[in-house]
Amino acid sequence: MRPFDYERATDAADAVARAASRPEAVFLAGGTNLVDHLKLGLVEPELLVDISHLPLAAIEQEPDGTLDIGANVRNADLAAHPAVRRSHPLLSRALLSGASGQLRNLATTGGNLLQRTRCVYFQDVTTPCNKRSPGSGCSALGGHTEQHAIFGASQQCIAVHPSDMAVALAALDAQVSLLGPEGVTSMPVTELHRLPGDSPERDTVLDRGQLITGVRIPPPPAGARHTYRKVRERSSFAFALISLAAEMVVEDGVIASARLALGGVAHKPWRARRAEEVLHGAPAITETFTAAAKAELEQARPLEGNAFKVPMARAMIVAALKELAVETT
Amino acid sequence: MTNAIGTSTARVDGIAKVTGTAQYAYEHPFTDPVYLHPVQATVARGAVDTFRSDKAESVDGVLAVLSPWNAPRLADVSDPELSLLQGPEVRFRGQIIGAVIATTPEIARHAQSLVEVEYTTDDHDTVLRADHPDRYPEDDPQTIGDDVDEKLSSAQLVIDQRYSTPEEHNTPMEPHTAVALWDPAEQHLTLTTATQGPHSVVDTLAPLLGLEPQQLRVVSPHVGGGFGSKAAPHGHDLVAALGALALPGRAVKYAVTRQQGFVFVGYRSPTRQHLRLGARCDGTLTAIDHESFSQVSPAGTFSESASSISASMYAADARRLVHHLVPLDVPPPHWMRAPGEAPGMFALEVAMDELAVAAGIDPVELRIRNDPDRDPATGNRWTSRRLVECLHEGARQFGWRDRDPHPGIRRDGEWLIGTGMASATYPHVMSPGTKVTIRHDGGGRYTVRTGAADIGTGAWTTLTLISADALRVSRERVTMEIGDSSLPTATVAGGSSGTTSWGSAIVATAEAFRRQHGDDPEAGAQTTGGVSEDPLAEGYTAASFGAHFVEVRVHPGTGEVRVPRMRGVFSIGRVINPRTVRSQLLGGMVMGLSMALHEKSVRDPRFGHVVTQDLATYHVPVNADIEDMDASWLDETDELATPMGSRGAGEIGIVGSAAAIANAVYHATGTRVRDLPITPPALVRD
Numbered sequence A: 001m002r003p004f005d006y007e008r009a010t011d012a013a014d015a016v017a018r019a020a021s022r023p024e025a026v027f028l029a030g031g032t033n034l035v036d037h038l039k040l041g042l043v044e045p046e047l048l049v050d051i052s053h054l055p056l057a058a059i060e061q062e063p064d065g066t067l068d069i070g071a072n073v074r075n076a077d078l079a080a081h082p083a084v085r086r087s088h089p090l091l092s093r094a095l096l097s098g099a100s101g102q103l104r105n106l107a108t109t110g111g112n113l114l115q116r117t118r119c120v121y122f123q124d125v126t127t128p129c130n131k132r133s134p135g136s137g138c139s140a141l142g143g144h145t146e147q148h149a150i151f152g153a154s155q156q157c158i159a160v161h162p163s164d165m166a167v168a169l170a171a172l173d174a175q176v177s178l179l180g181p182e183g184v185t186s187m188p189v190t191e192l193h194r195l196p197g198d199s200p201e202r203d204t205v206l207d208r209g210q211l212i213t214g215v216r217i218p219p220p221p222a223g224a225r226h227t228y229r230k231v232r233e234r235s236s237f238a239f240a241l242i243s244l245a246a247e248m249v250v251e252d253g254v255i256a257s258a259r260l261a262l263g264g265v266a267h268k269p270w271r272a273r274r275a276e277e278v279l280h281g282a283p284a285i286t287e288t289f290t291a292a293a294k295a296e297l298e299q300a301r302p303l304e305g306n307a308f309k310v311p312m313a314r315a316m317i318v319a320a321l322k323e324l325a326v327e328t329t
Numbered sequence B: 001m002t003n004a005i006g007t008s009t010a011r012v013d014g015i016a017k018v019t020g021t022a023q024y025a026y027e028h029p030f031t032d033p034v035y036l037h038p039v040q041a042t043v044a045r046g047a048v049d050t051f052r053s054d055k056a057e058s059v060d061g062v063l064a065v066l067s068p069w070n071a072p073r074l075a076d077v078s079d080p081e082l083s084l085l086q087g088p089e090v091r092f093r094g095q096i097i098g099a100v101i102a103t104t105p106e107i108a109r110h111a112q113s114l115v116e117v118e119y120t121t122d123d124h125d126t127v128l129r130a131d132h133p134d135r136y137p138e139d140d141p142q143t144i145g146d147d148v149d150e151k152l153s154s155a156q157l158v159i160d161q162r163y164s165t166p167e168e169h170n171t172p173m174e175p176h177t178a179v180a181l182w183d184p185a186e187q188h189l190t191l192t193t194a195t196q197g198p199h200s201v202v203d204t205l206a207p208l209l210g211l212e213p214q215q216l217r218v219v220s221p222h223v224g225g226g227f228g229s230k231a232a233p234h235g236h237d238l239v240a241a242l243g244a245l246a247l248p249g250r251a252v253k254y255a256v257t258r259q260q261g262f263v264f265v266g267y268r269s270p271t272r273q274h275l276r277l278g279a280r281c282d283g284t285l286t287a288i289d290h291e292s293f294s295q296v297s298p299a300g301t302f303s304e305s306a307s308s309i310s311a312s313m314y315a316a317d318a319r320r321l322v323h324h325l326v327p328l329d330v331p332p333p334h335w336m337r338a339p340g341e342a343p344g345m346f347a348l349e350v351a352m353d354e355l356a357v358a359a360g361i362d363p364v365e366l367r368i369r370n371d372p373d374r375d376p377a378t379g380n381r382w383t384s385r386r387l388v389e390c391l392h393e394g395a396r397q398f399g400w401r402d403r404d405p406h407p408g409i410r411r412d413g414e415w416l417i418g419t420g421m422a423s424a425t426y427p428h429v430m431s432p433g434t435k436v437t438i439r440h441d442g443g444g445r446y447t448v449r450t451g452a453a454d455i456g457t458g459a460w461t462t463l464t465l466i467s468a469d470a471l472r473v474s475r476e477r478v479t480m481e482i483g484d485s486s487l488p489t490a491t492v493a494g495g496s497s498g499t500t501s502w503g504s505a506i507v508a509t510a511e512a513f514r515r516q517h518g519d520d521p522e523a524g525a526q527t528t529g530g531v532s533e534d535p536l537a538e539g540y541t542a543a544s545f546g547a548h549f550v551e552v553r554v555h556p557g558t559g560e561v562r563v564p565r566m567r568g569v570f571s572i573g574r575v576i577n578p579r580t581v582r583s584q585l586l587g588g589m590v591m592g593l594s595m596a597l598h599e600k601s602v603r604d605p606r607f608g609h610v611v612t613q614d615l616a617t618y619h620v621p622v623n624a625d626i627e628d629m630d631a632s633w634l635d636e637t638d639e640l641a642t643p644m645g646s647r648g649a650g651e652i653g654i655v656g657s658a659a660a661i662a663n664a665v666y667h668a669t670g671t672r673v674r675d676l677p678i679t680p681p682a683l684v685r686d
């Protein structure tokens, strides 16, 4: 662990200013990911800007039903909040399937979105990794790839984004609110993370010093049913092999709307747009669900070590959609 | 008589543990301690060419940097695992090749990253293969009875399959830690370390360090789990000691990181196994041919002999057992709970299940038909072999009767349901040599002292109960002192032998005390005694047995496996403290489940080290994975084995349990998995 400076920001603007003042500054929120990385030597910032106490910890529901969630809301509090459980039980379930009780008490909404991949080579400074040190090579290629991507990977990096919460947010069309040196902006969660391409060192499109101040989730469509399914080899406290957030509205046996996102399959939460296209307006029957899964998985490019993810994802998508269809009819 | 033995007793150290006042090795208070962090090799085979430490030395707070050349010299370098920093050779990736000692752990860790090392490297090989060109048999094949090949060729039924178990790491909750303090005036080293045997640490380390045994004291009152990995000193003890010699008068503290815990504190070798069973149509075995392979390190000698388990388990006309070693550029494997028995029994008991299917015989019945009257390996009589009763009792508790053997046909919603079983066994081990001092403190109170270790098994409590009965007082009148090499010599907590070995010594010493001091001893009366021989009756074999019954649920779409129900029934001799024995048996079964479904150290052959090196990537079960699990035992005492009548309980729970789960997975799905662990990729169906 390299020695570093530590400063407490006084408010969001101060945090941004402090972070922008030094080339190697990082924000510290719950610290459940960052502190591990400091110990392992994965990141060697010269300044930690502590934002964990900033007043970004409220959850508010606006009159139209939109949920406004502060970046510092702890994962445990977000999962337990009555408005979240009422309008977006999908999000509660996703959160509760992640990490452990102790970690969720510390982990924040902003930190969860920006947690980094669990690729074992990324986490080991003795092995080459393009994400950690650009140009050094990707050790996962030809190595232990059980956890790695089947969608959108590149020859430079095949890592996956590990968050459960982000998968739910991607399905729910959440927006991320940002404050940067250039001012306030926002973007869909689905556009926050990027595919690795030729610059896997960049997980997201954020610029240096940009602070996540919150997340906004629009209300769900009327009659929506949803489910969150996370598959892993042990029952709890493990990252997903694959996770799936699914929401569907069925009217008179016809799919009025469907939103699906997969986790553990790509460098970002993977919104399954191709599957959604097949579902939209089609009869809510098994054949449709199978066709939707097929359409999405046609773009999968599995490796030898993670080929199982294709049939697994197919089974998960079909089973989840069947479950949602049964409940609505 | 007080009859403390047999009463369910809460741990005497329980309150200290749950209130956090029980001191583990790293937590002992020292004045002005300093902290060590090792430099580890980043190549798997070769030699250190240059070791540049000027940048590390210039960091504020760094007190010393030890290199392969400047570290204190050892008096004896015949132990390759512990001959650290004595020369440039690198035998495995992650080997300790230097150490930084500083005023804080953070400074030591940072400075260590500034040491610049260059190597000469050789090609390395870390992949265990049964056809490895360098493999060699550990011993001549053990052949018993008729000719195996002949019996196999004439057998009515033959099972001929290959099985494998992965590399596994012990990962006790308390990481390995050591604090070493060299007193230059007294010429004396104190090593506070997490160990399963303080005296065995002295026996191993004192000669290496050129010390007389009385110049080294090892302190270890509480140990947070070892599972074999703390049964002998490892590299961390040695470098802490070297650090202390380099900085006389300063306590040098070293807490092994979780990642380092996947390198140099021992692990279970992977195994490859080839089993051939020959049988008659009625399932009686005519031949057992068990061949196994495990890896060995150039830095150690330990081997995981998996085939030995087949020597005594079942009757057969012909038997051949052989174990091969494959030398690889890996760290030394070491003990891990039931070494040899756990992987060997996985293969044997899955093969028996395959035979039951092939013969169309219930798997419980198959085992009963092959239960030997005498120990097949030696022709000895059994002190007590009650496997069949365990099988019957387990089947009764589980509701095994009328099980439909057809695989892949029971469903609960999307999930497939199956049941499976397997036998368990563990040899009885009694290690003579423990000495005990009993002192009458006055007023019917006694202090009982011996260098035993409580690694979480409950030895503090068990030995208190044994002492109380032996001294004919209530347990409140006994003060135990254990976990320190300044106490009378005790054998190591290993091989499920602790309670029996130490307990027998206590019983013998109490008798000697009464002979010497009568029934009404004076305050201060004291006797030292012990047991110098294994009391096992001549011509007998003693072993524990058991039976596992398991129900599993398998999701055919995702390959998830869950274990809603698990029952173990054991024959383990006399039970000293039902509460801690139950916990040992359950703990073993949990570890068996873990072996079946979770644990796997992925050693990347390109680099040579384990890349799943933390508890987020190396999985053991969590609470949610353990549902309805119970262990019970037959009421018995085995006085032919020891006068106390006890055998061991620490390891048998892990033996056979992984096979029972694999067999249940077959029953649920029709898919026979012969390679552990059984994870979703093995079961997902397209």
Ligand SMILES: Cc1cc2nc3c(=O)[nH]c(=O)nc-3n(C[C@H](O)[C@H](O)[C@H](O)COP(=O)(O)OP(=O)(O)OC[C@H]3O[C@@H](n4cnc5c(N)ncnc54)[C@H](O)[C@@H]3O)c2cc1C
Residues within 6 Å of the ligand: A026, A027, A028, A029, A030, A031, A032, A033, A034, A035, A051, A071, A075, A097, A098, A099, A100, A103, A106, A107, A108, A109, A110, A111, A112, A113, A114, A115, A116, A162, A163, A164, A165, A210, A211, A212, A213, A237, A238, A239, A240, B616
């Ligand atoms: C053992 C273990 C198991 C886990 N299992 C799971 C799991 O199953 N599923 C899952 O989803 N997660 C899991 N996690 C990850 C956990 O969810 C994350 O560690 C946590 O959400 C990170 O939040 P934090 O507030 O602690 O972030 P920090 O560690 O403080 O920060 C993480 C990163 O985000 C940046 N950051 C934080 N807040 C902001 C902000 N407001 N604006 C800009 N940048 C910011 C930091 O600079 C840092 O780079 C697990 C973690 C551990 C240790």
Ligand code: SF4
Residues within 6 Å of the ligand: A117, A119, A120, A121, A122, A128, A129, A130, A131, A132, A137, A138, A139, A140, A141, A156, A157, A158, A159, A200
């Ligand atoms: S997959 Fe990405 S994170 Fe993993 S080693 Fe390759 S470059 Fe690094």
